[in-house]
Amino acid sequence: MATSNPSVFLLSVNGQIEGANFPEYDNLYCKYSFVYGHDWAPTSGLEEGITQITCKGSESSHKLIWNFPLETTFKSTNPSGWPQLVVSVYGPDVFGNDVVRGYGATHIPFTPGQHTRTIPMFVPEPTWRLQKFTSWLLGRRPEYTDPKVVAQGEGREVTRVCSQGFVTVSFHIITKDMKKLGYDTGPASLVNTQSATSGWSTEEQPYTME
Amino acid sequence: MKERQSSEEDPGETLKRTLRAQRQRQKKRLLGHSSAQESHVEEISTIQHHSEDEGSAEKAGDSGALSRPPTGSQRSLSGRQHSASSQHLDSFVTRRLEETLRAARSKGESLQQQEASLEPASRLQSLRDRDAVTRFDKIDPDRAGRHDDPLALKTRVTFREAARRTEKGLPTAEEAYNFFTLNFELEPQDGTEKERKKRKKQKKTTEKDSDEEGGVEEQEAAEVDEDNPDENVDQSEAAPLVRDEEEDLFVIEQSSRDFLEVKKAEYVGYRKRIQQESELLFTPSFRTVPTTIKLPEHMKPRYLEDEGLYVGERPKISLTNENILENRILKIEEGKKWFGDDGRIMALPDPIKESSTRPPLFHMEEDLDPALHTVYRKAVKSKYANLYIAGATDPEGDYQLDVDVSGLIFSHHPLFSREHVLGARLAQLYDQYLTRQHNNLTGHLTDKLKGLRRALRNIHEIHGGESLNQAMQRRISEYSLEVRNTRQLRDSEQEKDRTLLKHIVKLWKELKALRDFQKFTNTPYKLSLRRENVDRTLDEQEYEDEILAELMELEAEIEADYQKKFAEYKKQLQDWKLCVRKQKTKKKKRKKKKKGKAQDETEEEDEYQDVSESEGPVEEGPPKPEPPEKPDFESIEQQVREKASRIRRKPGESILIPELSASGNLTASELCPRSETARREDVTRRSLFVKILYNDKEVSRTDSRSLNTDFRVHFGQIFNLRIVNCPQSINLQVFEEIGSSCYLLAQVFVPVPEPSVVADRVSLEEFEFSSNQRVMFDHEGVGSDVPLSFEADGSNKQTLLTSGKLSCRVYWGSGEDGVALAPPVSQQRGGLHSGLSRLDAVTFIGASGLYDMKKIGEWATRSRLDPNDPKNASIMQLLKVATSGEVTAPEYFRLEQLQEEFNFVTDEELERSKRFRLLTLRNQEVAEFRNYKCVPSLEREVTDKVFQEYEKRLKEGEVVDTKEHLDSHRALVAKYLQKIRESVINRFLLAKHHYILSDLVVEEEIPSIGGAGPGILGLNLFKLAEPKRPLKPQRKARKKVTAQNLSDGDIKLLINIIRAYDIPIRRPQSNKPGQSSQCAIQGSDWLLSQVQVRPFVEVSFQRMVLQTTTADGPNPCWNEELQLPFSAPNGDYSAAVLQSVKDEVFINIFDEVVYETGVKDQDRAKSIHTRVEKHWLGSVKIPFSTIYSQSRIDGTFKVHTPAVLLGYSKERSYGTNGAYDTMRNLSEGAFITLFITIEPQLVPGESVREKIKELKFDSQEDERLLQASERFEREAAEGYPDRPCITTIIDLNGKTIFVTRYIRPLNPPKELLDASLDDPQETTALVARFVSLIPSLPDRVSFSGNCDLWSTCDQFLTLLAGDEEEHAVLLCNYFLFMGKKAWLIIGTAIPEGPTAYVLTFEQSRYLIWNPSSAQYYGQYDTFCPLQTIGCLVNADNVWFNIQEYTSPMTVSFDTTKANLWKPFFSRSFSHPGLSSVQPEQLVYRGTDKAAAAELQDRIEKILKEKIMEWRPRHPTRWNRYCTTTLKQFLPKLEVSGGQDMAEGHRHELQSLLGDNNISGFPLHMPFSEIRPIIEAVYSTGVHNVQASNVEFALAVYVHPYPNNVLSVWVYLASLVRT
DSSP: OOSSSOSOEEEEEEEEEEEEEOTTOOSBEEEEEEEOOTTEEEEEEOSEEEOOOBOOOSSSSOOEEEEEEEEEEEEESOSTTOOEEEEEEEEEOTTSOEEEEEEEEEEOOSSSEEEEEEEEEEEEOOSSHHHHHHHHHHTOOOEESSGGGGGOOTTGGGOOEEEEEEEEEEEEEEEESTTTTTOOOSOTTOOOOOOOOSTTOOOOOOOOOO | OHHHHHHTOOOOHHHHHHHHHHHHHHHHHHHHHSTTHHHHHHHHHHHHHHHHTTTOGGGHHHHHHHHSOOTTOOOOSOTTHHHHHHHHHHHHHHHHHHHHHHHHHHHTOOHHHHHHHHHHHHHHHHHHHHHHHHHHSSOOHHHHTGGGOOGGGHHHHHHHHHHHHHSTTOOOHHHHHHHHHTTOOOOOTTHHHHHHHHHHHHHHHHHHOSSOSHHHHHHHHHHSOTTOTTHHHHHHHHHHHHHHHHHHHHHHHHHSSTHHHHGGGGGSOHHHHHHHHHHHOOOOOOSOOOHHHHSOTTOOOOOTTTTTOOOOOOOOOOHHHHHHHHHHHHHSTTGGGGBOTTSSBOOOSOOSOSSOOSOOOOOHHHHSOGGGOOOOOOOOOOOOGGGBOTTTTSGGGOEEEEEEEEEEEEEEOTTOOHHHHHHHHHHHHHHHHHHHHHHTHHHHHHHHHHHHHHHHHHHHHHHTTSOOOHHHHHHHHHHHHHHHHHHHHHHHHHHHHHHHHHHHHHHHHHHHHHHHHHTSOOOOOEEEEEEEOOOHHHHHHHHHHHHHHHHHHHHHHHHHHHHHHHHHHHHHHHHHHHHHHHHTTOHHHHHHHHHHHHHHHHHHHHHHHHHHOOOOOOOSSOSSOOOOOOOOHHHHHHHHHHHHHHHSOOTTOOEEEEEEESOOOOOOGGGSOHHHHHHHHHHHHEEEEEEEEETTEEEEEOOOEEOOTTSEEEEEEEEEEEEOBOOOOEEEEEEEEETTEEEEEEEEEEOOOOTTOBGGGOOOEEEEEEEOOOBOOSSSOOOBSEEEOOSTTSOSOEEEOEEEEEEEEEEEOBOTTSOBOOOOHHHHSSHHHHHHHTSOHHHHHOGGGGGOHHHHHHHHHHTTOOTTOGGGHHHHHHHHHHHHTSSOOOSSOOSSTTHHHHOSSOHHHHHHOHHHHHHHHHHTTOGGGTTOOOOOSSGGGOOTHHHHHHHHHHHHTTSOOHHHHSSHHHHHHHHHHHHHHHHHHHHHHHHHTOOOHHHHEEOOOOOOTTSSSSOOHHHHHHHHTSOSSOSSOOOOOOOOBOGGGOOTTSEEEEEEEEEEEOOOEEOOOOSSTTHHHHHHHTHHHHHHHSOOOOEEEEEEETTEEEEOOOOOSSSOEEEEEEEEEEOOGGGOOOHHHHHTOOOEEEEEEEEEEEEEOOOOSTTTTTOOOEEEEEEEEEEEEEEHHHHHHHSEEEEEEEOBOOSOOTTEEOOOOTTTSHHHHHHHHTSOSOEEEEEEEEESOBOOOOBHHHHHHHHTOOBOSOHHHHHHHHHHHHHHHHHOTTSOOOSEEEETTSOEEEGGGGOOOOOOOHHHHHHTSSOHHHHHHHHHHHHHTSOBOOHHHHSSSBOOEEOOHHHHHHHTOBOHHHHHHHHHHHHHHTTOEEEEEEEEETTTEEEEEEEEEETTEEEEEETTTTEEEETTOTTOSEEEEEEEEOSSOEEEEOSSOOSGGGOOOOTTOTTTEEESSOSSSOOOOOOOSSOSSOOOOOOOHHHHHHHHHHHHHHHHHHHHHHOTTSOOOBOHHHHHHHHHHHHHHHHHTTOSOHHHHHHHHHHHHTTEEEEEEEEEEEOSOHHHHHHHHHHHTGGGOOOTTEEEEEEEEEEEEGGGEEEEEEEEEEEEEO
């Protein structure tokens, strides 16, 4: 491979789904998948995965910890359709039915370095109250036809959602040849200064030096 | 005591109770052992120790061991001593208690009293308990091993305890511990043994006496080593401590709930208590302990610091506390060892631990709502960039501004007395005088005048009386003018000098008068006039010369003037004369002219008058000008002399030089009158200071200086300002202070110095200030802004304002190298402007203003654009042009006026970019690029090849490919269809991006009550209780899978072939033609003897072939499942693509024929060579799209068998099962039962129809009708969800149209009607056949979306393609034309799914027609593919089926019954008279036989080629004879419609071909394209015959029908010679 003039750039994503903060629920597990555009292709690693079920600890912070590793490398020719991590959390309800507890998505950070993302999670709302009751009773909550819906903007206007909790994901990003192809994604010093937040939340942005 | 109290705020009630119980126990013990206390003290202590350990008395045994410390135990610096110490304490306490107990007994006190005295011990325990509890949870390694605590340390700990109690506010035990222990020397290991002894000793001594000190020490000295001399002290120390404790505990008791219990203590008498306390309590002294006591005897204090050793800084302790501590320590045994050599308590430099030992707070932030997390932002300096000096932040960029405030002088102050006022004025005048003197303007001017005069004289002398040239003359006149001006200037200066002098003298006189008047002196001013004598004669001479010179000059001037005027006069006179002559002609005119002239003259003469005062006012109107008067020289001289005497000193008069000195004595205050004294006092009270404000911020102020009597204040202070901001203003505010109040007197603004100004370049400047504050006094002070008069009569009032001069200077500080520490020029000039000038044009005017010339101009002037700066060249140019008026500001408004700036390439370049084009096309979802992966990242990597296909297609749009279509008309149609398809697809792409909730969210429907849904709520609840594995399981719906996350190999087609009926059976081969009939007769025998048929089923899909096992007989049962993989085109599994898959599943039934061949003679018995042939018997075709949309297909299908099957007969098994036959009689042919589904179940593509409704496609229908139809459909869907109901449909233009508009009688082709006039039934069949011959093309295939587009009949006939609905509509319309009663049935059928059939009512029975196959079924036909009848449609109405059942057999077709059929148009909503969308009449094109024949040849040729291609390894021989024979059959077959020809056919062939084993069949299909024909031929597998001697025959016949409808026949046969 001629490294001098590359035709693709590589994006290596390491990290982990650290845990979640769902104040009301317990025994949750999480599914993740990457959603990316046409010009992207995963070269290694798992595109989809499912975590173990975790319970809340007894210590003061009632956090659900998964520490589920993510390791994927993408190659691409075009930053359009930059990969997104789609996370959906499931867990049993009162009757033991497995119901969805939240959907969320975030773009993989652009800049190399360490990043932590707190993804606010949400679920679709039942269309009306009785439906809400029956869905609760029968354990068949409304779900997205495809969790990947949350990674796209189209058609979302028809849904109503209710926020649920937060999932924290940490990323370590390495890119290769992006600059050679003319895409400058950040400071050369690899200092993460700023990145887009997902949704409305003010995120914790650690200022880490690499 | 208070501290104690606070430290044990909350002893729990329960704890207390338990403690009390313990106490009781202890008491008992105490009592029991009181006699032998000495030996038991140890034990008691251990018990106590235990009670401390949560009061577990069981451990008493080993606790003794614990209390004995291990000898080798490491003396770690731990906090364990605490418990040990308390233990130790306890031992004392108990001992003490015993004593008191005894005392109490002897005194006969009550038991309660004892208890009270016992209280402390238990209290202590409770304390310790609490301590233990609180600390146990934190695992403190220090505390963990506290049991192996060396006893030797106890003493220290006791001390520590004491210290802790006395010292206020020690943070933690650990800190305190560290403080006091870290530095201590370790004790020898063998201390324990001694300790024991000592303890015993102590006890003894304490028993004897508790208060001795010296004695104990002596005793100790005798017994114990010098190591621990203060053990005794400790003991005596400990006891009082306990007493202390006791006191404290009382207090606690009171504070708590058991207040009543405490009252018991009151029984103790006061004196008693005092007595007790005096025994127990010890109050350390506050006084400083002398060093001698602290140090060992005969030792001098040694100061390490003095010896040059480093001594760390000791922690701060208040002296009293230290004293108390020292006193206390000294009481303890061995107390002295706590002191260092310098006599101070040994201590570590800093007892505070470097790292915090407090357990860290546990993830407090984790509990926080993530939204509330603290976000760390780095502190950033606010960037008011323009206010700051660039680079001011770096250390080099220090700028220093020095402000030197030297002092101030008041020129008026409210406290001025009158004398002061005069004095100040005098001083002012004198100052003026001095400056004048200094400037010496008069002398200067005099010199100049002299010089000028000399020059002038020189000129005159040189040239003598000669005529002067022009230049000279001008020069002379210039000089004389100059002389005149200078003289005048000098005169005025001289006059000023003189008046000033006069004024000074006058003021001084006034001042003197005032001093005389008021009889005291306030000001030190003293004016003396110095006289300077001059040489009188010289002076006179000079004076005269001067006058003479002046006189001469004046004369000359006047003379010159006169000459000039005279010349003018002459000229005027001449003019006048001229005028007079003219007067006669134009009298009137002339008069006016004269007037004008006269006026001119007067003006001139006015001027003249000024100098010479010769002429009076000029008379008005006299025509003749007056000659100028001769100047009067006499008067001139007089004037000059007068003036000289006025402004100049008289000749010989001495020069007066005033000298003002402030050396005069002031009258002492005592001598002054009262008011003056008050004023003077007032003055002394005042003081002044100056505030320095930099950029309106106070940065400094001077010291306050008191006001002197001379009203001068000297500050003499220099302020160095380190500045960061650009200097904008430097303001000095003068404040006056009276007592404690101060007020602003005046402000002085000092200009910011130039950057080059440094200290040595600038001298002090005086800045005047004034204040208009009104001040009045009742003493001598004149006040300010108050009218003041110096005259006796009070006239000539003056109003004086406070004013003065501030002398100061401002300059830039100079750095080390002498460079001014000033910011660069560009930045610091003009604070406000500097800000503006550095503004960007855009930010200043705003982006919208960029087109406004006026604003640009404004900005340019305000920001002082440098016109020479090349950067500004363009804007200057623009401004120039704009102001010249050539270009006006545009009058339009632009939304994206800066767009161009953001374009990084031009549009053309962008267009040319291949990569961009690729991306654009992909985004537009152009078919070729829809799923294009990985667009190359670089332009050069995008090859042109990518676009080739696309461009080809674009080009092809114009060119018709006849090769593919074989028929020019069809090619055109295909193109037309393609266009429609594209437009529809575009329309649907829009619809596709319109989402409804169900597209995104899967939500369980609320079960409708009583509906056909999953059941009512209760039932569902019941479901919860259902057993997990029911005995009678119900079929559950499989989970549906969305199509997009699939890949190749995921989808499988499951085909379950169950059984078949009525498979044609083999006809035995007979050489003789007559045999066949015989065979038929002997059917039953033959049946038994020979295998009729061995059929198997072969399923082919996407060229993948699977087959079942072979079964026997005409009614075989296979019951086998076949799995066929499915792969979508291009690997795209989106719903849209799957829907448009055109592949079909061919289910072929073959007969397996085994021939024995080539039996070899040698081993006849051993091996038999057989040849297996398969003969095609029939097929069923099911399009994949149907399976996909239906998701499962289950039923019995009619096998499409060829009309003639050579070698087979459709024999019926007569008489075997009669009952079944009766049913079957109605229909002919073979049937097969199938179950087909897709694994996994795919979600069928969303119906675009619904979306179109959402989108509300435009419609020409009445709104009311649309609403009604929507309601009708909705009600139908709610009531009967599985019955299709259609009221409105969408036409090819995407418009919604009511369905009845499609039904209208239409004429079939005339040829068909004429074909058999006599037989209406045959005509009907022929019409149906004609309709069925129009190729069928499902909409979802053509439009890649599940939509139903209905074309009208003429469109249908033009397109020659359509799905069931179009066929049904056309057939229905034909039937109506033929006078039949016909309806359209909207229902579901297998395998089509939702479809349309035609219902006719003929001969009192209903017939159901399948329009695509031209088959008709009776209402009670078992094998009718129609399964559900949803609604009926005719031209007038739509009826919805509301009967219980939906299958045709159980449905009553009587539409008049309202309880069976719900009409759309009823009485309430009558038919609005909808006109039909169909044409009135259909026009058909005639049949083109030539074209048909040509097509026939081409098809034959292609098929022959294909068959040879499919047999690559075998030669393919064509039996030409057979072919021609077959060719003759085909037209006959067409005519008969494939009915009942087999028999004759076979005979004919047989006779022709003799002993050939023929198997073959004709295929019949409507013609659309060549591909389906090839597929059909391939699927029969005729080409697979492997026999070496096989020959083939192939014949094609195309029968043309009107309007280019073609019926294609292909006759295939294989011949094997026997």
